[in-house]
Amino acid sequence: MKTVKMVWAVAVLLLTSTISYGQDTEKAKALLDEVHRKVKSYDNIFVDFKYVLENTAENIKQETRGDVTIQGDKYLFNYLGATKIFDGQRVITVIPENEEVVIESPDSEDENTITPSKMLTFYTDGYNYSWDIRQNVRGRQIQYVKLVPIDTHAEAKEILLGIDVQTKHIYNLIQTGQNGTRTTITVNSFKTDQPLSGNLFNFNAGKYEDEGYYIIEQ
Template sequence: MKNIVPLLLILICSSFAYGQESLKAKALLDEVYNKVQSYDNIEVEFKYALENKEANINQETRGDVTLQGDKYLFNYLGSQQLYDGKKVYTVVPENEEVTIEDRSEEDNTITPSKMLTFYKSGHNYAWDILQNVQGRKIQYVKLTPIDTNSEIASILLGIDAQTKHIYKLIETGKNGTKTTITVNSFKTNQPLSKTLFTFDEAKYEDDGYYIIRN
């Protein structure tokens, strides 16, 4: 009995501390979410790295995305994807192809328009390490999918403690693949062309692109 009581106290205190840390992590993510939602538009330049030691995969590339509400213009791996609020247009210059498809309201895929807000639901949260990156304090929050069937084991989300902007995302898959996205530039409320999220199908037809409709 003498041994059980201290163990129970340790367990209760540990559970309380974990609960407080989880609430602190969620509060920080709520700050990030509210900050993102307050902007009229966002322009992000990022570095993307994919690593799987077992499969001997180590790839690195760069990309950029412009976001305004649900609409986005995404440049990555030599291709461009545009979402105008109704349809998704994927342009692959190398193949001279354009794919046009509807975006389902029930689609749960992490799209560029969700890349800064995907963490809002579907995860358990835990407070993680604080790093100093060239004078910037980056606080990490660990996200674990609630869905046990998810292919993702965990996500580390690095947040600039001063600006409340996402600086880094490190996703670890259950298959050992690690995906890292590092934000190199984060601009907000930029002057955008009124036609930025408008797809000119005739232009690509005139250039001889093959149009695929799904």
């Protein structure tokens, strides 16, 4: 009789855990869907962010900031002293330190890489997700969703995506790599539907040639 009761208790526990896991997955999906709809509703988005890379085993910690303007698939990305532009057809990287411009096809980028144009929507494909902790960050309620890549060979082991419960905007992203490296991107400023110059995403090769830049087309 005790054995029957024990089996029954274990079965109930497993069933309850499965239901709870399913509900958590549904909640996570619903929140991510809402964030995605919100992002897609804007004509353009400007994000100023802080970037921190840490690897305690290697005694590495790097901090920097950057900003990106996104309109559809196009973007203008300023980071580490360089500017990267996607005009809809080409990825142009301007590196003032080397007086160099590199022009590439977007196909040259790894499909698993979170590019500037995908940084606010990357989570819609290629991940399993689950409901995680909620934190109060200076009065803002930040709900975390854990993302685990379906591709077992992906560079990321897992990603925690922090979402502002009120605005449904992404607050931060914490990525843990397979090698133990932890990358944190925190949004300092998030602006939408800003007036943009009509040539913001255009690249003027002549301007850089006149300034003595070496232009490399790959």
